[in-house]
Amino acid sequence: MLQIIQSPSKYIQGPNALQKIGCYGKLLADHYLVIADKVVMNITKDIIENSLKTESVQSHFELFNGECSKNEIHRLGDVLKANNCRGVIGVGGGKALDTAKAVAYYNKVPVLIVPTIASNDAPTSALSVIYTEKGEFEEYLMYPTNPDMVFMDTIIVAKAPVRLFVAGMGDALSTYFEGRACSMSRAKTMAGGQSTLAAMGLAKLCYETLLEEGYKAKLAVENGVSTSAVERIIEANTYLSGIGFESSGLAAAHAIHNGFTVLEECHHMYHGEKVAFGTLTQLVLENASEEELETVLDFCDRLGLPITLAQIGVKEGDGFTEKKIMEVAKASCAEGETIHNMPFKVTPERVYAAILTADALGKAWRA
Known part of the structure; x- marks a missing residue:
C-alpha cells in the first residue's frame, strides 16, 4: 500500500488574518457564497465583506441552519447556483465548515475555510461528517482534495467560548493515539494510504504541544486574550491535528x-x-x-x-x-x-x- 500525506493548499494563521481574505480569495474566484450561522455572521460579515470589496470580489451571504445534513447541503447548493457564485467561504464551527466543503465539492468550485473557534480539526480535512436532521452520525463524505485555503484569525478564536477551545483540545488529544494504532495495524488512512513519517511526526507534535501549552492557553482564553500558548494550541487543534488525523489515521x-x-x-x-x-x-x-x-x-x-x-x-x-x-x-x-x-x-x-x-x-x- 502507498504511503500518503495531504493538506490544504494554504494555511494562514495570525492576528487579523481574516482581513486578508479578499487578497487571497481573489486568486481563486470573483464571487463567493459566504455561509455562517447568525451569531458568526454578526461577528465576521463586515470584515469579510469589506476585504472582498477592496479586491473587487462579489459576495452573497447566507445563513447556515445548524446541521451538516444532506438537506442543508442541497439547499445551500441551490442558493449558490441562483446567485451565480463561483466559490464558497465557510465561516464558523465544524458543522458549518463541513457543509461549506460539501457545497463546494458538489458544485465544483473552490472553498475557503474560516474557523471562528478551534474546537475540532475539521477545517483542514478533505472530508465532511454528515449527520441526520436529528443530529445522529450518518456517514463520512470524502473529497479528492483538501480545502483550498484555511484562515485562522487568532484574535477571533481567542474570544470564542472557552468550552469550545477546550473541546478542540479533546479532539486533538486523540490524534497521536489513533495514528499510533493505525501505524501498528498498517491500516488505510483517510488520505487513502498508510501513514508517513511526517504524518506521525505531526501527530506526536500535536500531543506534545497539548501537554505543554494546553492549560496555559486555557487560562489565556478565559481572559479573552491570545498568547504564544494560545497560538500554539490553535495550530495544534487545527493544523497538526487536522493533518495528523487525516494522514495518520482514525x-x-x-x-x-x-x-x-x-x-x-x-x-x-x-x-x-x-x-x-x-x-x-x-x-x-x-x-x-x-x-x-x-x-x-x-x-x-x-x-x-x-x-x-x-x-x-x-x-x-x-x-x-x-x-x-x-x-x-x-x-x-x-x-x-x-x-x-x-x-x-x-x-x-x-x-x-x-x-x-x-x-x-x-x-x-x-x-
Missing part, C-alpha cells in the same frame, strides 16, 4: 464518539468532549500503561474534559442501563467504522467493557 476514539451520538442525552456535548472520553476508552482497549492513562486523565481533568459517563450526560439516575452502553458499543463497531483500524479484533463486548472501565478510572481519578 481508530477507536472517533468510532466511540460516533457510538455516543445514538444517545439523545449526549447530544448537548461537543464533538471533542466525546472524543476525549473515546480516547480514554481506546487506551483501556489497548491496555495502555498506567503512566499513559494517568497523563491523559490528568490532562483532561485539569482542562475540564470529560473522563466519566456522567460528565457526557449518561447518568445512572437518568436510566443508565447495560442496554444503553451496549447500544453505544454496537454502533462503535458498525461495519466500516474506524474502530476496525485497531491492531486487534474489536467486538461490542470489548468496547462495552472498556467504556465502563474508563468510567471507573475517571471516577477514581476525580475522587
Whole structure:
C-alpha cells in the first residue's frame, strides 16, 4: 500500500488574518457564497465583506441552519447556483465548515475555510461528517482534495467560548493515539494510504504541544486574550491535528464518539468532549500503561474534559442501563467504522467493557 500525506493548499494563521481574505480569495474566484450561522455572521460579515470589496470580489451571504445534513447541503447548493457564485467561504464551527466543503465539492468550485473557534480539526480535512436532521452520525463524505485555503484569525478564536477551545483540545488529544494504532495495524488512512513519517511526526507534535501549552492557553482564553500558548494550541487543534488525523489515521476514539451520538442525552456535548472520553476508552482497549492513562486523565481533568459517563450526560439516575452502553458499543463497531483500524479484533463486548472501565478510572481519578 502507498504511503500518503495531504493538506490544504494554504494555511494562514495570525492576528487579523481574516482581513486578508479578499487578497487571497481573489486568486481563486470573483464571487463567493459566504455561509455562517447568525451569531458568526454578526461577528465576521463586515470584515469579510469589506476585504472582498477592496479586491473587487462579489459576495452573497447566507445563513447556515445548524446541521451538516444532506438537506442543508442541497439547499445551500441551490442558493449558490441562483446567485451565480463561483466559490464558497465557510465561516464558523465544524458543522458549518463541513457543509461549506460539501457545497463546494458538489458544485465544483473552490472553498475557503474560516474557523471562528478551534474546537475540532475539521477545517483542514478533505472530508465532511454528515449527520441526520436529528443530529445522529450518518456517514463520512470524502473529497479528492483538501480545502483550498484555511484562515485562522487568532484574535477571533481567542474570544470564542472557552468550552469550545477546550473541546478542540479533546479532539486533538486523540490524534497521536489513533495514528499510533493505525501505524501498528498498517491500516488505510483517510488520505487513502498508510501513514508517513511526517504524518506521525505531526501527530506526536500535536500531543506534545497539548501537554505543554494546553492549560496555559486555557487560562489565556478565559481572559479573552491570545498568547504564544494560545497560538500554539490553535495550530495544534487545527493544523497538526487536522493533518495528523487525516494522514495518520482514525481508530477507536472517533468510532466511540460516533457510538455516543445514538444517545439523545449526549447530544448537548461537543464533538471533542466525546472524543476525549473515546480516547480514554481506546487506551483501556489497548491496555495502555498506567503512566499513559494517568497523563491523559490528568490532562483532561485539569482542562475540564470529560473522563466519566456522567460528565457526557449518561447518568445512572437518568436510566443508565447495560442496554444503553451496549447500544453505544454496537454502533462503535458498525461495519466500516474506524474502530476496525485497531491492531486487534474489536467486538461490542470489548468496547462495552472498556467504556465502563474508563468510567471507573475517571471516577477514581476525580475522587
